[in-house]
Amino acid sequence: MSDKKVIFLDVDGTITTYENVIPASAKRAIRAARARGHKVLMCTGRSKAENPPELIEIGFDGMIGGNGSYVEVDDQVLMHVHVSSEQCAHIVDWCHGRGLEFYLESNNGLFASENFREAARPVLRRYAGRKGVEGADRLETDDVMHGMVYGAELYRDDVNKVSFILSSYQDYLDAVEEFSDMKVGTWGGAGETALFGDVATKDIDKAVAVEKVVEHLGAGPSDTIAMGDAKVDIPMFQACATSVCMGSGGEEAKTAADFVTTDVAEDGLWNAFSRLGLV
Structure with a gap:
């Protein structure tokens, strides 16, 4: 070129x-x-x-x-490359079992768990505040994240990756072990200050x-x-x-x-x- x-x-x-x-x-x-x-x-x-x-x-x-x-x-x-329907169900069940709120990232929408909007609000405000955003303490979940869908089916076959709110860094460490056939990462901060974990297809x-x-x-x-x-x-x-x-x-x-x-x-x-x- x-x-x-x-x-x-x-x-x-x-x-x-x-x-x-x-x-x-x-x-x-x-x-x-x-x-x-x-x-x-x-x-x-x-x-x-x-x-x-x-x-x-x-x-x-x-x-x-x-x-x-x-x-x-x-x-x-x-x-x-999609997360398989079996992998998606595994992630959803694991998050529910630990009481972690999450959302499924798809080209068709972002499909949130039952209490994600409320649980994510303080986390996203903290994320925005770290980045120096003015008025971060007044942001709502839907101000930061476009395309959120609430109350939809969570066992899906159209998911690109899944993000979940970390209650502690241990959630990330346990996810690495639980989803050894997948790629597990964090975002929202460096190292143990991360706010979210995510799970996606390996490689x-x-x-x-x-x-x-x-x-x-x-x-x-x-x-x-x-x-x-x-x-x-x-x-x-x-x-x-x-x-x-x-x-x-x-x-x-x-x-x-x-x-x-x-x-x-x-x-x-x-x-x-x-x-x-x-x-």
């Missing part, structure tokens, strides 16, 4: 602020880069149902969702998905740029020639990136695109 780049963008904390606000400069950067012939794709832990209309309307050349479990380019699905991450996209587009490794803000983005950084961490990102992600731009709310995306000559 010569001078044309394939740009992979995390969403939360990269395109949007942590309270789901998309800076005008981020929209402008993405549209300007695409107008110059670069390919821009979301590469996110979100499933499609989590993307509000304002995000979709920016315009993208594709999406990697579920931290790599779903890959779509130009409306063509290249890969979609799938953002790097695997990036490679599929690059191959499909006939691009070379040197044509790739990744931008993110969190530990989960590091495999994407490693799979791309150039990596950028947001100023609002975590220390591990900053260390792994080639350079750090400004915070997402301080034109971080636009400033990085400008520095890289994409706009």
